Amino acid sequence: MDGTMTAAALLNTVRSHGLRVSSARRCVLEALLAADRPLTAEEIAGDGDLASVYRNLETLEAIGVVRHVHLGHGPGRYALAARSGGWATCEACGCSTPLEPAALHEIRRVVLETAGFDAGFGHFPIVGRCRNCQA
Amino acid sequence: MDGTMTAAALLNTVRSHGLRVSSARRCVLEALLAADRPLTAEEIAGDGDLASVYRNLETLEAIGVVRHVHLGHGPGRYALAARSGGWATCEACGCSTPLEPAALHEIRRVVLETAGFDAGFGHFPIVGRCRNCQA
DNA sequence: TTAAATGCAAAGCTTTTGCAATACT
DNA sequence: AGTATTGCAAAAGCTTTGCATTTAA
Numbered sequence: 155m156d157g158t159m160t161a162a163a164l165l166n167t168v169r170s171h172g173l174r175v176s177s178a179r180r181c182v183l184e185a186l187l188a189a190d191r192p193l194t195a196e197e198i199a200g201d202g203d204l205a206s207v208y209r210n211l212e213t214l215e216a217i218g219v220v221r222h223v224h225l226g227h228g229p230g231r232y233a234l235a236a237r238s239g240g241w242a243t244c245e246a247c248g249c250s251t252p253l254e255p256a257a258l259h260e261i262r263r264v265v266l267e268t269a270g271f272d273a274g275f276g277h278f279p280i281v282g283r284c285r286n287c288q289a
Numbered sequence: 290m291d292g293t294m295t296a297a298a299l300l301n302t303v304r305s306h307g308l309r310v311s312s313a314r315r316c317v318l319e320a321l322l323a324a325d326r327p328l329t330a331e332e333i334a335g336d337g338d339l340a341s342v343y344r345n346l347e348t349l350e351a352i353g354v355v356r357h358v359h360l361g362h363g364p365g366r367y368a369l370a371a372r373s374g375g376w377a378t379c380e381a382c383g384c385s386t387p388l389e390p391a392a393l394h395e396i397r398r399v400v401l402e403t404a405g406f407d408a409g410f411g412h413f414p415i416v417g418r419c420r421n422c423q424a
Numbered sequence: 425t426t427a428a429a430t431g432c433a434a435a436g437c438t439t440t441t442g443c444a445a446t447a448c449t
Numbered sequence: 450a451g452t453a454t455t456g457c458a459a460a461a462g463c464t465t466t467g468c469a470t471t472t473a474a
Contacts, residue, residue, distance in 0.1 A: 174473050176429055195464080203431050208464060210429090224359070224413070229463060242406050257403035264399045265415060268392035271377050273417030278359070280400060282408030309448050311454055330439080338456050343439060345454090364438060 159236055161187055164219060171217045178206045182214065191250075192223050192231030221276055225250045240275030246287035250279060294371055296322055299354060306352045313341045317349065326385075327358050327366030327373075356411055360385045375410030381422035385414060 164183050165175050173179075185198045199207040211232050214220035221238040222230045226248065240253035240261070253261070253275060261280075265273045299318050300310050308314075320333045334342040346367050349355035356373040357365045361383065375388035375396070388396070388410060396415075400408045 172428095174428060176473070178430065204463095205432080205465075206430055212465095213429095242400075242404055242408070244406070245412070253404055257400075260403045261396070261399055264396055265377075265392075265417070268395045269377055269388055269415070270420040271379070271415055271417040272423050273377070273415045275416075277380070277416045278413035280404070280406055280408045281410075281412045282400070282406040285405040288407050307453095309453055311448065313455065339438095340440075340457080341455055347440095348454095 159187070159234065164234075167217065167219055168214075173213065173217070178202065179210050179214075182207055182210045183219075186220065186232065186234050189233070192225065192233040194229045194231055196229065198232065223277055223279070225279055238276045241279035242275070242284070243279040243281050244284035244287050245281050246283050249284055251284070253280070294322070294369065299369075302352065302354055303349075308348065308352070313337060314345050314349075317342055317345045318354075321355065321367065321369050324368070327360065327368040329364045329366055331364065333367065358412055358414070360414055373411045376414035377410070377419070378414040378416050379419035379422050380416050381418050384419055386419070388415070 161180075161184060164187070165180070168175055168179065168183075181202060182198055185193060185200075189197075195204060195207050195211065198211075211220055211222065215222060215232075215235075218235055220232055221235045222232045223238065223241060224230055225241060225243050239255065240258045241250055242253055243250045258275065261275070262273055265271050296315075296319060299322070300315070303310055303314065303318075316335075316337060317333055320328060320335075330339060330342050330346065333346075346355055346357065350357060350367075350370075353370055355367055356370045357367045358373065358376060359365055360376060360378050374390065375393045376385055377388055378385045393410065396410070397408055400406050
């Protein structure tokens, strides 16, 4: 669901929703495909038009191809939905790391059990202190 | 740590940090003291000056009296730190509810165990589906 | 051909900053 | 008296919107 993802597959998904494959849209997907972390709209746009990037991100999020995450303060960040598991951000050093699937699963289980919420951590991260920054 | 909190105690904390008790500062604290949920800067300001409210919130957060939380999109929200436990927000209905202390404790324990993070949920909420909104 | 999407410009919303005037200690 | 704080105005940062033009299907 990640290493095997191809640009062609993503573009097929786009077409399957009746959307066109424009060059701006292709650029957004290629930027996200090449990235190993969530990107800001500005990083995705590069020299291109920011408004088009934002519109495309919104469209792509609506069809489930993209997700956006707020890893801290500052601009939102975007990643391919297929790569969007949970995140944890350290409030001391500012590092952000993906949650291991096993950890995510166990945390979700406990949140459901204790708080009744079916939670993901793909939109807001878990905020706390990473191992290095604990007193 | 909450029902027993008084304006006088908060103002003493302010003075103990060498800060003055101005009317704008007093208004901010009284608004937060009267609220039963985190407020936006605009809600706190009312007719008063927004810039002063933001500056006061920043100052009060620096001395540990106030915390700010992002319950979803839209403006940040502020509450007395003594009242700021964890939050959970439903992505379907938009409701936000405080986490029960027991649930918060258990969730923190599991996050520490599985992800190595000493986490709170007082800045970003846990996002998911509340009991009412689960399929 | 024609509706979707673009690129530019302008506006919107939240938050921050500069600065002279005010008021707490 | 002296300085922290205020209130106003302006700017900054991120995102959205309007609209004429381009372009994928």
